[in-house]
Amino acid sequence: MTATLEDYRPLAREFSHDQHAFFMLARQGDVALFAKRKHGRWSYEVVIVQKHDPARCPSGTSLPAREATPHNEQWGTYGWTPYDWKAAWEKFEAKCAEHAEGLDRWQRDELPTYCNES
Numbered sequence: 001m002t003a004t005l006e007d008y009r010p011l012a013r014e015f016s017h018d019q020h021a022f023f024m025l026a027r028q029g030d031v032a033l034f035a036k037r038k039h040g041r042w043s044y045e046v047v048i049v050q051k052h053d054p055a056r057c058p059s060g061t062s063l064p065a066r067e068a069t070p071h072n073e074q075w076g077t078y079g080w081t082p083y084d085w086k087a088a089w090e091k092f093e094a095k096c097a098e099h100a101e102g103l104d105r106w107q108r109d110e111l112p113t114y115c116n117e118s
């Protein structure tokens with residue numbers, strides 16, 4: 001069964017994974033920019049949000065239709081880790097132009113909070 005766009009549980013704007021705290025900084029269409037923090041230092045990820053249809057795990061657990069970040073093996077095609085804030089913002093803008101031109105953008109008001117540069 002294929003879900004409609006309204007059926008997908010949206011990607012969280014804040015979550016933890018692999019000892020990192022992730023914060024969505026901006027999203028336009030299916031392009032998202034995240035800051036992640038570990039050991040007091042910020043790094044960044046730009047992703048093309050993936051859509052997963054409902055599924056059943058081997059354990060019997062049902063998973064709803066949901067949005068997710070790309071899997072590790074999709075990195076370089078649907079996900080990037082720019083080396084600094086400026087490169088992250090430039091990659092986000094480039095991917096928005098490629099995948100989400102003209103769509104509404106959401107972004108955090110307090111972007112400088114998530115930036116390593118002074």
